[in-house]
Amino acid sequence: MAKDAKDVIQPMDDAVRAEAKGLLREARSAALATLGPDGHPSASLVGLATDIDGTPIILVSGLAAHTANLVADPRASLLISPGGKGDPLAHARITLKVRARKVERETEEAARIRRRYLARQPKSALYADFPDFSFFALMIEGASLNGGFARAFAPTPADLMSDPAHAAALADVEEGAVEHMNADHADALGLYATRLLGARAGDWRAIGLDPDGLDMALGSAALRLPFPTPVDGPAALRRTLAELAGRARAQAA
Template identity: 70%
Template sequence: MTTSPAAPQKREDPIRPTDDGARALAKTLLRSARSGSLATLGRDGHPSASLVSLATDSDGTPLILVSALSSHTGNLEADPRCSLLLAPGGKGDPLAHARITLKLQARKVAREGEEGARVRRRFLARQPKAALYADFGDFSFFALSVAGASLNGGFGRAYDLTAGDLLSDAAAASAVAAMEEGAVEHMNADHADAIRAYATGLLKAEDGEWELTGLDPDGADLARGDRVLRLPFPAPVTDAAGLRRMLVELAAQARASG
C-alpha cells in the first residue's frame, strides 16, 4: 500500500501587525540613539558599513555629520540609498534586545538658511563634542529621509514600519522647532528642578544635573555628560501652547512620583 506525501505546512508570517506599542518602541530607538551602523553602496556595488554619530531633526529624520575624506560620504554622493542599524543592546544575548534597521535616502544639507542652522543646533545638542570639527570645510551634514523600517523588538517580535509610523507630523514638528531653542534655554535656566524630576521621577535615572537638550512633538531629550535619556510624551503636541502644558503636567507627575 502506498501513502501520499504529507502536505507541506504553511509557513507562518513572522511579521506582526504594526500597533501603537511597536510605533512607540521604534520612535524611542530612533530618538534615543547617539550612534548607528550606516550601510552604503560602494562604487564596486558592494555594501559597506561604517559607524556614525547620530542625531534627529525635529520630525525624527536621522541626521549625520560626515567628512569628505570618509568613503561613506563619497558613496552617499554617488548613490544616496543607504540603511542604518540602531541596536543599543544590553545584558545577555544581544539578539534578545530591540533593534531597528531604517531604509533611507541621503540628502546633503546646505549650511546656509533656516534648515542648516536648525540641523547644526540639534546635532550639536546631541553630540556636543562634535563642535570641535563641525564647522571644518570638509565636513557636511546629511539628512537621511526615511523610506521604511524593519523593527525587531526581541525574539518573535518583528514589524515592518512606514515613514509615517516613525516620523512626527510635519506641521507639528515645524511649530515646535520654531520655539525649541528658546524653550530649551528657558527650561535649563529657570526650571532645572523640573528637568531633574523628569529624569529621576519619570525615567528612574540617577540623580544629578540633568539638562534639556531638545524638544519635538513626541518627546524631550535629556542629557547628563555622555548619558542621554528620552522622555516620550503620552500624546503628541502640535503647538507651543500644547508643549508648555505638557511640560507642566509632566513636571507635576514627576514630582508626585518622586
C-alpha cells in the first residue's frame, strides 16, 4: 500500500532546524517562481540575502517580468538548492512559500536591508541605487525541506526565522559589531574560518551577523559560523564571539 503523503514527513528537531536555517542564511542565489498574468508559474534566478531576522531579500529591476508579477500578485516560491558533487538530488534543498513586500526607500529598514544585501552581493553596488531597482522582502509563509533521499520535513516559518526579539536587540549594533570585528579582531576571524570551519587561510572579513551566526567572506567565497546557541543581545554576542575565538585558538595550539 502506498504511503500517505503525510507519512513521509519526518518530525523537526534542533539539528534539522539548524540545517534549514543554514540553507537559507548561506544562500547567495535562488530560483524565484512568480505567477504571470496568464496564471502560469514563471521561474527565474535571483541573487539572495537575508535580513537580520532571516527574511529573504532580493534586489530586482522594474524591467524584469518577475518584478511586475510580484507587484500584481505577491505570492511566490523560492527554491534554494546549493547542490554539490554527484547526484544533485542527493543534496539538501529547501522550497519556501513566500509573500513579497516592496521595501520603501529612505527608511531605517531600507538602509539595513541595503547594507546587508550589498555585503552579501558586493557587485550589486553597481546598480542597487538605480531608480528602477527595488528591494523586496519575501515573507515566509510555509516551507518544504528535502534533506536528500528519504529525508522530508515541513519547517514552519518559526523554524527558519531568528527570534524576533533577539533580532531587534541586535539590529542597532550589528553594523558597528561587524566593523569592530574587521578592524580589531581579524585574527579571530581567520581562526574561525580555518580552525572551526576548515576553510583555507586568508583575509577573511565579517560581512554580517544575526542571532544565529556570523557570516564571513574572502573574495567570492562565503562562510557561515553558526552560534552554539542563539544570542539575545550585544552582551551575549560579545561573550559568544569570545568563547568561539578561545575554542579556535585552543585548536590552533
